Amino acid sequence: MKANSRPRNGFRNRILKRLPAAVIGRLRKGMRLVELTQWDPLYEPHETCKYVYFPESGMASILSVLKDGTMTEVSTVGSEGMVGLPVFFGAKTSARRAFWQVPGSAYRIDAAVLRRETRKCGALSDALLRYTQAVFTQVSQLATCNRLHSIEQRCCCWLLQTHDRVAGDEFDLTHEFLSEMLGTRRAGVTEVAATLQRAGLIRYTRGRVTILNRRGLEKVACECYATVRGEFDSLVGR
Amino acid sequence: MKANSRPRNGFRNRILKRLPAAVIGRLRKGMRLVELTQWDPLYEPHETCKYVYFPESGMASILSVLKDGTMTEVSTVGSEGMVGLPVFFGAKTSARRAFWQVPGSAYRIDAAVLRRETRKCGALSDALLRYTQAVFTQVSQLATCNRLHSIEQRCCCWLLQTHDRVAGDEFDLTHEFLSEMLGTRRAGVTEVAATLQRAGLIRYTRGRVTILNRRGLEKVACECYATVRGEFDSLVGR
DNA sequence: TCGATTTTGTCCGTTACCGTACAAACTGCA
DNA sequence: TGCAGTTTGTACGGTAACGGACAAAATCGA
Numbered sequence: 001m002k003a004n005s006r007p008r009n010g011f012r013n014r015i016l017k018r019l020p021a022a023v024i025g026r027l028r029k030g031m032r033l034v035e036l037t038q039w040d041p042l043y044e045p046h047e048t049c050k051y052v053y054f055p056e057s058g059m060a061s062i063l064s065v066l067k068d069g070t071m072t073e074v075s076t077v078g079s080e081g082m083v084g085l086p087v088f089f090g091a092k093t094s095a096r097r098a099f100w101q102v103p104g105s106a107y108r109i110d111a112a113v114l115r116r117e118t119r120k121c122g123a124l125s126d127a128l129l130r131y132t133q134a135v136f137t138q139v140s141q142l143a144t145c146n147r148l149h150s151i152e153q154r155c156c157c158w159l160l161q162t163h164d165r166v167a168g169d170e171f172d173l174t175h176e177f178l179s180e181m182l183g184t185r186r187a188g189v190t191e192v193a194a195t196l197q198r199a200g201l202i203r204y205t206r207g208r209v210t211i212l213n214r215r216g217l218e219k220v221a222c223e224c225y226a227t228v229r230g231e232f233d234s235l236v237g238r
Numbered sequence: 239m240k241a242n243s244r245p246r247n248g249f250r251n252r253i254l255k256r257l258p259a260a261v262i263g264r265l266r267k268g269m270r271l272v273e274l275t276q277w278d279p280l281y282e283p284h285e286t287c288k289y290v291y292f293p294e295s296g297m298a299s300i301l302s303v304l305k306d307g308t309m310t311e312v313s314t315v316g317s318e319g320m321v322g323l324p325v326f327f328g329a330k331t332s333a334r335r336a337f338w339q340v341p342g343s344a345y346r347i348d349a350a351v352l353r354r355e356t357r358k359c360g361a362l363s364d365a366l367l368r369y370t371q372a373v374f375t376q377v378s379q380l381a382t383c384n385r386l387h388s389i390e391q392r393c394c395c396w397l398l399q400t401h402d403r404v405a406g407d408e409f410d411l412t413h414e415f416l417s418e419m420l421g422t423r424r425a426g427v428t429e430v431a432a433t434l435q436r437a438g439l440i441r442y443t444r445g446r447v448t449i450l451n452r453r454g455l456e457k458v459a460c461e462c463y464a465t466v467r468g469e470f471d472s473l474v475g476r
Numbered sequence: 477t478c479g480a481t482t483t484t485g486t487c488c489g490t491t492a493c494c495g496t497a498c499a500a501a502c503t504g505c506a
Numbered sequence: 507t508g509c510a511g512t513t514t515g516t517a518c519g520g521t522a523a524c525g526g527a528c529a530a531a532a533t534c535g536a
Contacts, residue, residue, distance in 0.1 A: 121359030
């Protein structure tokens with residue numbers, strides 16, 4: 001995480017970081033480092049994905065959108081992954097929306113360039129397959145979590161997951177926003193947030209949270225956080 | 239679906255059916271047609287997957303299992319797909335459980351043989367990537383569905399999905415079983431089932447349902463059924 | 477044929493969460 | 507400084523679903 005632990009090729013993204021120089025060389029053609037801030041759209045349902053993104057810092061969100069516009073988060077992507085798996089799968093579009101959430105940067109690569117490289121069945125394709133497996137676990141677990149766990153538990157999961165991907169213990173977050181990600185009422189989040197604050201686990205002021213006690217949050221969260229985290233660590237490294 | 243609509247290579251499985259003869263030839267080594275009945279285990283959480291299965295008829299279930307043993311369904315697999323994606327992804331195990339549900343048969347292939355073939359990056363790998371994209375949509379949609387839709391809606395989705403994969407309009411199903419798949423109380427399913435029966439959409443007797451009015455069920459179901467079905471049809475064919 | 481088991485019907489009090497609404501508190505801009 | 511917009515606190519009645527329990531009905535096995 002610190003500068004001195006960076007590998008030679010200079011990437012922080014855990015997928016790019018592990019790729020052989022030759023692959024990186026071919027990807028460079030369509031590659032560009034971009035700064036991204038909250039709400040930047042990455043792809044829309046049923047629109048062609050022109051680029052994929054390998055986050056270096058910050059975080060992106062992937063959402064399922066219903067016809068009435070309601071949406072809930074199905075996955076988040078940080079420096080361990082890539083936004084744009086459908087490109088890898090050979091699909092031009094997907095039914096999901098993706099946007100950037102926690103300010104940061106990412107290497108953006110032309111969909112066509114990435115696709116060409118993955119079709120060689122080399123290191124990149126292997127890495128993305130492993131990553132796919134991890135995301136699968138994440139989404140499956142979420143499906144179960146959404147069904148069986150309380151707002152408070154799911155709230156804690158979300159905070160922990162985001163904390164993992166942010167530099168420091170503080171980040172921007174409104175109750176309104178979190179409620180939409182979790183697919184609940186804003187008031188529900190406000191109540192939970194107040195409880196967590198009273199318990200000394202977090203502190204928050206208008207649109208900004210601080211994680212005060214990670215251990216405590218982990219205790220309140222359901223097992224889903226640990227399960228998913230474990231899968232990512234073992235499949236994508238670190 | 240009838241015998242005379244079978245393609246020349248004789249497979250009903252929509253993935254195998256479309257593969258070139260050369261690929262099938264190489265897969266034959268580790269391939270065997272097996273009959274499967276309800277509850278047959280296919281793989282267990284954190285145990286090595288020895289085989290993958292390409293269903294010819296009937297259906298399998300994939301479940302997320304929590305530490306306390308509670309489980310809910312995250313995906314179902316019929317003749318459009320394959321059970322054992324983690325093998326394709328290069329993982330030896332996964333956090334999910336899979337078992338057979340609606341009696342039928344499947345081509346079982348040694349994990350190692352399948353894995354070797356997919357690493358050639360040819361037709362099989364392309365097909366499985368497309369299939370992965372469809373399953374992704376399915377699981378994502380389920381995550382959202384589990385969060386936002388009523389038991390009645392989800393119940394109808396499940397019945398429709400299963401109906402698609404069964405020969406005829408009748409199949410075995412207890413309220414108890416369905417409640418576990420949906421992650422709700424058995425009594426909840428009983429109430430919904432009674433409502434649907436009164437409305438003339440289904441009929442059921444001890445452990446066996448008959449679909450009487452598909453159109454009607456589709457109206458009660460949430461949009462999730464149609465969304466997922468559409469994705470499968472466009473990506474895997476038929 | 478009878479008892480045991482499985483499956484379904486039904487009921488009860490309880491709870492988590494919903495939808496909605498409104499006011500208070502804070503922030504930013506003119 | 508004051509006004510508008512954003513964010514949070516809180517309260518309310520309403521409801522879907524829960525956990526648990528028990529009995530009726532159908533089926534199976536001995």
